[in-house]
Amino acid sequence: MATTTAPTSSHPAEASRQAKHRPDRNYRRRQRWGWLFVAPFALIFLTFLILPLVYAFRMSLFTSTLATGNKFVGADNYLKAFTDPIFLQGLGTVAKFALIMIPAQMLVALVAALVLDNLATWASKFSRLMIFIPYAIPVVIGALMWGFLYSPRFGPASSIFGLFGLAAPEFLAQDSIFGSLVNIVTWQWAGYYMIIIYAALRGIDPGIYEAAVLDGASDRQIALRIKVPMISSSLVMVVIFALIGTLQFFTEPQVLRGVAQGAIPVSYTPNMYAFTLAFSYSQFNYASAISFALGIVVFVFSFIFLFLTRKQSGLK
Amino acid sequence: MKAKFLATAGIVAATAVALTGCSGGSGSGGGGGSEAASCTNTIVNAEAPQVTVWAWYPAFNEVVDQFNNANDDVQICWTNAGQGNDEYTKFSTSIESGSGAPDVIQLESEVLSSFTIRDALVDLTEFGADDVKADYAEGAWEDASSGDAVYAIPVDGGPMGMLYRQDLFDAAGIAVPTTWEEFEAAARQLKESGSGAIIGDFPTNGRAFNQALFAQAGSVPFEYDSANPQEIGIKVNDEGAKKVLEYWDGLVKDGLVATDDAFTADYNTKLVDGSYAVYLAAAWGPGYLQGLSDADPTAVWRAAPLPQWDAANPVQVNWGGSTFAVTEQAKDKELAAKVAMGIFGNEEGMNLGVDKGALFPSYAPVLESEAFANKEYEFFGGQQINKDVFLDAAAGYEGATFSPFQNYAYDQLTEQLYAMVQGEKDAGQALDDLQASLEQYATEQGFTLK
Numbered sequence: 088m089a090t091t092t093a094p095t096s097s098h099p100a101e102a103s104r105q106a107k108h109r110p111d112r113n114y115r116r117r118q119r120w121g122w123l124f125v126a127p128f129a130l131i132f133l134t135f136l137i138l139p140l141v142y143a144f145r146m147s148l149f150t151s152t153l154a155t156g157n158k159f160v161g162a163d164n165y166l167k168a169f170t171d172p173i174f175l176q177g178l179g180t181v182a183k184f185a186l187i188m189i190p191a192q193m194l195v196a197l198v199a200a201l202v203l204d205n206l207a208t209w210a211s212k213f214s215r216l217m218i219f220i221p222y223a224i225p226v227v228i229g230a231l232m233w234g235f236l237y238s239p240r241f242g243p244a245s246s247i248f249g250l251f252g253l254a255a256p257e258f259l260a261q262d263s264i265f266g267s268l269v270n271i272v273t274w275q276w277a278g279y280y281m282i283i284i285y286a287a288l289r290g291i292d293p294g295i296y297e298a299a300v301l302d303g304a305s306d307r308q309i310a311l312r313i314k315v316p317m318i319s320s321s322l323v324m325v326v327i328f329a330l331i332g333t334l335q336f337f338t339e340p341q342v343l344r345g346v347a348q349g350a351i352p353v354s355y356t357p358n359m360y361a362f363t364l365a366f367s368y369s370q371f372n373y374a375s376a377i378s379f380a381l382g383i384v385v386f387v388f389s390f391i392f393l394f395l396t397r398k399q400s401g402l403k
Numbered sequence: 404m405k406a407k408f409l410a411t412a413g414i415v416a417a418t419a420v421a422l423t424g425c426s427g428g429s430g431s432g433g434g435g436g437s438e439a440a441s442c443t444n445t446i447v448n449a450e451a452p453q454v455t456v457w458a459w460y461p462a463f464n465e466v467v468d469q470f471n472n473a474n475d476d477v478q479i480c481w482t483n484a485g486q487g488n489d490e491y492t493k494f495s496t497s498i499e500s501g502s503g504a505p506d507v508i509q510l511e512s513e514v515l516s517s518f519t520i521r522d523a524l525v526d527l528t529e530f531g532a533d534d535v536k537a538d539y540a541e542g543a544w545e546d547a548s549s550g551d552a553v554y555a556i557p558v559d560g561g562p563m564g565m566l567y568r569q570d571l572f573d574a575a576g577i578a579v580p581t582t583w584e585e586f587e588a589a590a591r592q593l594k595e596s597g598s599g600a601i602i603g604d605f606p607t608n609g610r611a612f613n614q615a616l617f618a619q620a621g622s623v624p625f626e627y628d629s630a631n632p633q634e635i636g637i638k639v640n641d642e643g644a645k646k647v648l649e650y651w652d653g654l655v656k657d658g659l660v661a662t663d664d665a666f667t668a669d670y671n672t673k674l675v676d677g678s679y680a681v682y683l684a685a686a687w688g689p690g691y692l693q694g695l696s697d698a699d700p701t702a703v704w705r706a707a708p709l710p711q712w713d714a715a716n717p718v719q720v721n722w723g724g725s726t727f728a729v730t731e732q733a734k735d736k737e738l739a740a741k742v743a744m745g746i747f748g749n750e751e752g753m754n755l756g757v758d759k760g761a762l763f764p765s766y767a768p769v770l771e772s773e774a775f776a777n778k779e780y781e782f783f784g785g786q787q788i789n790k791d792v793f794l795d796a797a798a799g800y801e802g803a804t805f806s807p808f809q810n811y812a813y814d815q816l817t818e819q820l821y822a823m824v825q826g827e828k829d830a831g832q833a834l835d836d837l838q839a840s841l842e843q844y845a846t847e848q849g850f851t852l853k
Contacts, residue, residue, distance in 0.1 A: 153520050153807055154633045154849035240669045261825060346667045348608040349821030353814050366492040367810045369521065371499050 147375035157372075164376030174377055177357040178384060185333045188269045192329055193322070195273060196280035201310050203281075204288045215285070219278040226275060230342035233271045234259075238346065259347040271339050276332070280325045287321035288314055323400035327389055334385045337362070357381045442480035447471040451478045452735065454742045457494070458509035458727075459486040460558070461690070462759035469755055470746050477738050479746065487511065488810075497732070498523045506733035507743050511725045512546035513611055513805045515554050518728070519629045520807040525729040526552040530740035535748060543765035545802025547726045549629035555726035557765035558747045559756070561685030562796030563615055563722050564788075565710065566692065569703040571600050571680040579707050583650060586681075586710045590659040593680060603681040604673070605651045606665035607820035610813040612683070615720040616651075617644040618803060620712055625806040626853055635806065636853035637841050639816075640834035646712075648823070648830035655824050662824045671695050677702065683709065685722035686793040690761030693782050706788040708795065719799030724765070763793060770797065808844065815840050 147164050151157040168174050199218050203211050221229065236242045237258035244255035258267045291314065299309050315322075337358040344351045353367070354360040357377060365374035393400065444467045446453065456479050460466070467481045482505065484490045491514060497503035498521055510518065518524050532553040536544060543557035567579065572589075575596035580586040590602040606612065614624065622643035626636030654660045661679070663670045673679055675698045682688060689706070692698070711717045727743040729736055747753050753769040756762040757778075764770045776790045806812050819833040828836070842852060 152847070152849040235668070238669055240672055261821075346664060346669070348664050348817055349825070352818055363814075366495060367488070367814070368808065369495055369499070369517075 143375045144379060146372050147379050149372050151370075151372055153369070164373055165380060167373070168376050168380040171377075173354045174357055174360060174380065177354055177360050178381075181334050181336050181356050183265070184269065184272075184336055185330060187265075188272055188333055189326060189329045191269060191273045192277050192280060193326065195277040196284055196325065197315070197322070199277070199281045200284035200288055201314065203285060204314070205306065205310075215282075218281055221275050221277075222279040224275070226338045227342055229275050230271060230339045233267070233274075233339075234343055234346045237267055237343075259343070259350060261350045264343070264347060264350040268339055268343070271343075272333075272336075275339075276329070280329070283325055284318060284321055287318040291317050319396075319399040320401045323393070323396045326396075327392060330388060330392060331385055334381070334388060357384075441482075443483060444468060444471070444479065444481050446478050446480065448475055448478055451476055452738060453478045453480045454507055454733075454735075454739050455480045455482065455505040456507045456509075456727075456742065456746075457482055457484040457490060457505045459483050459490065460509065460725075460756065460760050460762065462755070465759055466746065466752050466755045469751055470742075473751070474745075477741060479742060491810075494518070494523075494730075502732065504730045504732040506735075506739040507727055507729055509558075509725050510555060510728050511723060512543070512555070512557070513723075513803075513809050515547065515726070515728065516549065516627060516629065516805050516807040517809050519549065519552075519554050520632055523731055524554045525731060525733065525736050525740070526554065527556065527729060527740050527743065528553050530729075530737055530744075532556065532740070532744065535744055538748065538767050540765045540767060540770055540797055540800075542721060542797070542800035542802040543724060543726075546721075546724065549627070552629060554629070555728035556743045556748065557724065557726045559687070559724055559762040560765050560797055560800070561687055561721050561723035561763065562793050562800055563683065563685050563709045563720050564688075564792040564796055565707045566682040566684045566688055566704055567707060568600070568677065568680045569705045570701070571598060571677065574598060579705075580710050581708070582714050583710045583712055587650075587654060587659070590654060591657075594659060598680075600677055600680045601661055602659060603679050603683060604661045604663050604665070604670065605655060605824070606670070607662060607824055608664050608666075608817045609820075610817065611722050612665065613816060613820065614813075615722045616683075617647050619709070619718050619720045620644070620647045621718070622647070623804070624812075625804050627804055627806060632807070633850055634853055635845055635850045637806070637838065637845060639812075639841060640831070640838040644834055645831055648820075648834060652823055652830045656826075675699055675702070685724075686763035686797070687723060687761065689780065689782060689788065693761075704783055705786055706783055706792045708792050717799065719796045721797075721800045721803065724763075763789075763797070770794075806841075808848065811844055812841055815844075 148159060148161055149157055150160045150164060199214075203215050206214075224232075237244070239245060239255065239257065239259075242255075242258070244258065248255040256263055258264075295313060295317075296309055299313055304312070335358050336356045340351050340355050341359055341362070344353075344355075353363040358381065361374045361377040361381065364370040364377060442453075442455075444464055447468075448471065451474070454477055456467075458481065463481065463483075467479050471478050484493050484505075490509070494504060494508060498518070504523070515524070528551065535556070536553075539557050540560060543560045544553075547553060547555040547557045565579075571593070572579065575593050575598050577589045577592050577596075578585075580589045586602070593600060593602050617624070620643035622639075622641050624637065624639045624641075624644070626638075628634075651660070655662055661673070663673065674682055674692060675695050677699060682692065684692070689704075692704070708717070709720070727746065729739040729743050733739040745752075747756060747764075747766055750766075750768055750772075753762075753764050753766045757764055757769060757775065764775070769775055776794060777787055778789055779785045780788050815837055819828075819837045822828050822836075823830060823833040845852060
């Protein structure tokens with residue numbers, strides 16, 4: 088998103104400055120055409136994004152319990168959300184996931200991109216495709232598939248571990264579900280991030296490498312001292328994507344819950360909590376408040392991260 | 404530059420809010436609605452007014468066709484909106500948005516209170532429900548009504564029995580247990596016999612199954628009457644429930660039963676491949692078992708009554724069973740009530756349900772018929788399982804009361820049972836914690852505790 092909006096957005100600004108000085112009729116007519124082109128998007132954006140947002144926010148200011156009617160409570164739902172141990176526990180869970188999962192995804196994606204960038208054979212194209220393929224599989228399908236791979240009866244684990252005379256770990260038990268989920272998400276997303284990083288690497292002028300080689304730099308030095316710093320803004324963007332995705336963690340645990348209900352409670356992540364509140368317990372108002380509370384947390388975390396990495400991402 | 408990037412991040416974050424906001428917020432509801440409905444079935448008489456129905460019964464299309472052919476003044480327009488929770492989610496959303504619900508909906512009896520408290524269902528007494536009361540099994544009728552009000556017409560029930568593998572029992576020299584004490588002894592004997600099988604499963608996500616086991620020992624978890632909807636009595640940690648849970652905890656600790664999640668692929672496989680020797684099942688269980696692919700053709704299944712705590716005073720319990728209710732959004736409530744009462748409320752319709760859909764009928768003329776009692780089931784080697792097991796179980800069932808937040812109660816029960824089988828707490832502690840969490844929830848939801 089950042090890469091596409093940044094370069095183009097300067098043109099309308101310039102145009103409007105010019106318009107202030109000479110507001111001729113031709114320009115106005117062109118402007119009308121502009122609105123026409125934007126209209127379909129604007130309409131959909133308004134109907135499916137802004138209106139539901141406003142509606143949901145309005146809902147979050149009311150409360151309606153099973154036994155009593157609907158009444159306006161203002162920010163009470165938010166106060167309740169940020170003191171709700173279940174919500175906070177869910178936030179703790181996704182924070183833990185963020186700490187483990189994002190570095191794991193980044194590492195896999197970065198290493199794969201660096202290696203592929205150096206390879207110039209048919210194998211690189213093939214490997215690139217292979218690493219990317221998991222991303223092309225819908226998240227729900229991926230999670231279902233892993234549910235089978237983790238299954239003690241259907242999964243390959245028992246036969247593989249059996250070769251060495253060991254008992255297979257129970258991937259869906261309470262203690263190991265965390266690692267199992269990290270594995271699924273990393274598998275699913277590392278390829279996508281790899282492509283972003285790879286594209287950034289391809290954008291670097293090869294002349295720089297030639298200069299570095301002349302100066303006696305090894306491949307490893309080129310990778311760590313030249314390539315990584317030069318693509319830092321892409322890395323920051325990837326982390327932001329991963330951060331937002333992780334804080335909103337929902338699909339994989341929701342699907343795996345089907346085979347591991349005990350290990351994954353309904354309120355495992357804040358998004359699952361909001362979903363359950365709304366659709367299982369009919370608490371639509373509080374669910375809206377939880378959703379917005381999560382939105383606030385996502386915004387704050389993204390802001391803090393962008394602030395801390397403003398140098399690497401080129402914001403400053 | 405800085406501002407631009409932050410704006411982008413802001414949009415991304417706002418999108419995040421929007422995505423979650425959507426799920427919590429508006430929602431468009433499922434299909435349905437009397438006017439723009441698209442029916443799964445073909446309408447026979449296009450002139451007649453139509454009633455939209457959501458239902459997931461097996462082979463329901465034939466029942467609908469039968470009804471439509473027999474009625475000129477009303478036609479059913481049927482949609483399968485998903486089974487159980489899938490359908491309830493859609494229904495719940497349409498209640499919230501005030502549109503999109505069907506006229507008549509299939510609901511399990513255990514969730515009726517959850518919808519009556521939201522004023523989503525019509526009291527059918529004013530449309531003549533009392534007149535047909537005598538046509539239905541008492542327990543099933545009790546489940547569908549609250550106080551004097553009748554919120555649904557029962558269709559099928561789930562009286563419980565025990566399906567077991569005769570071949571595995573014979574190999575280990577085990578007699579069919581009639582009490583829970585004998586059941587435990589059989590479990591030990593099976594384990595010591597070196598058979599690869601285990602006697603059965605205690606699923607922590609068993610929900611209504613676990614609740615039924617508690618009820619058999621006299622546990623009455625909820626006291627609730629929709630005539631007085633703000634008051635509820637909760638007693639999930641009574642003596643009966645504790646006795647049952649301690650018993651199963653003991654079996655789990657001794658490794659005599661498995662603790663697999665029910666209705667997963669693993670569980671289904673174990674049901675049919677000889678890993679479990681016993682399937683404690685409702686009357687719809689034989690159909691479920693038969694429907695599992697890869698069912699072992701050499702397996703010898705038989706049905707027997709559910710083991711009892713006190714053989715002299717048997718207690719029958721029920722697991723599942725569903726009904727037809729009329730929603731408040733129905734355009735013509737009288738017509739909708741006619742459909743709810745009429746579709747399975749005749750022998751032709753109910754027989755189709757029994758023969759094609761393996762339903763266990765609540766409709767007395769079929770339930771009490773000779774043909775149903777004498778029906779021989781090939782899967783059980785020609786055993787007359789209705790006569791032998793399920794008819795007694797159904798006759799002895801007196802009904803139950805469910806809470807208006809049954810989904811929450813089940814989720815909490817699952818969490819506590821899981822903690823118990825993980826060895827984190829004992830049976831008593833698990834039930835006490837369950838009691839505390841339900842009391843707190845009820846208070847938060849504005850109920851007064853009795």
